[in-house]
Amino acid sequence: MDIEAKLLEIINSDDLEIQIKQKILSFHGFLTRDVALRLIAKENGLLKEKEKIYKLSEIPKGEKKISFTAKIKRIWPVATYSSGKQSRVIEVEDDTCSKPLILWNDDVKLANGLRSKDQLEVKGAYERNGELNFSYSGKLNITEAAPFTKLNELKNGENVHIRGKISKIEGFDSFVHGTNTSKAFSFMIKDEGAERRVVIWEIAERGELLKEGDEVLIEDGLVNNDNIDLSSDARIFARRNMVIGNLTKLECDGDVLVAVVGEQELTLERGNALRLLGVEVSNDILLSTVVTLKKDELLNNRIALKVESGEVRRCLH
Secondary structure: OOOHHHHHOOHHHHHHHHHHHHHHHHHHOOOOHHHHHHHHHHHOOOHHHHHHHEOHHHOOOOOOEEEEEEEEEEEEOOOOOOOOOEEEEEEEOOOOEEEEEEEEHHHHHHHHHHHOEEEEEEEEEEOOOOOEEEEEEEEEEEOOOOOOHHHOOOOOOOOEEEEEEEEEEEEEEEEOOOOOEEEEEEEEEOOOEEEEEEEEOOOOOHHHOOOOOEEEEEEEEEEEEOOEEEOOOEEEEEOOOOOOOEEEEEEEEEOOEEEEOEEEEEEEEHHHHHHHHHHOOOOOOOOHHHHHHHHHHOOOOOOEEEEEEEEEEEEEO
């Protein structure tokens, strides 16, 4: 590409010569005309820096605009600093090594929809002091979500993600852990195929707010003696009054929407129907029109609905 010719299409020749001289002067004269032209072209969006796709172990120090694919190894809690800034570390790994990817400020919320073993595609990261940082213009996509394991398919010794409802709270008790007896918190969890005991060994107080009937998601539980052991690395998410499952039906009857989520059928009036559909429209637009526009996008996706005091709120899909 003839950089000077491209610049002359957007800058007249006299102004370009002035900019070239100013650019060379700003570098105390240690700049050639060609380099000055490239810098001016870059500032005007004519030369776009390409993102480089790397294996984690091959990322050079100080590299910018990095792209990579990796699996989540661990998600750390949010850290808040005295300045008011926040950060959150997602530990990622590929077949070469593992590295921390740091999310900053508003981007820490991106981790809320992630779980360990998710496969990620990351664009717009940069390297600094041996760590990867997610830039404000970066993009993060889940290319393969980590699967949940059914309770009747658990195998001793494996780390698993599981989902189910709490069928019984057993509370605090003493359990044999290896060669020691430790105080822990336990509860029973069930899905459509089986029931298992979950034992929180570390930070057992995490169990105090759980209640029977809660929908529970568990990450990185260790299957041990047919129980699911939770260390400090494991994460627990409890959802109360939740309906979770694949959305398999959306049909309108006037201003009423009939939706089937998992095995549960919901009948929703207009306000709650629009919340499920995730839209806000004026009253003169028929609900059936909105359903027609959104149906293909939503059907067969997994969604979670919070049903409380007669209201429905869509939490995720």
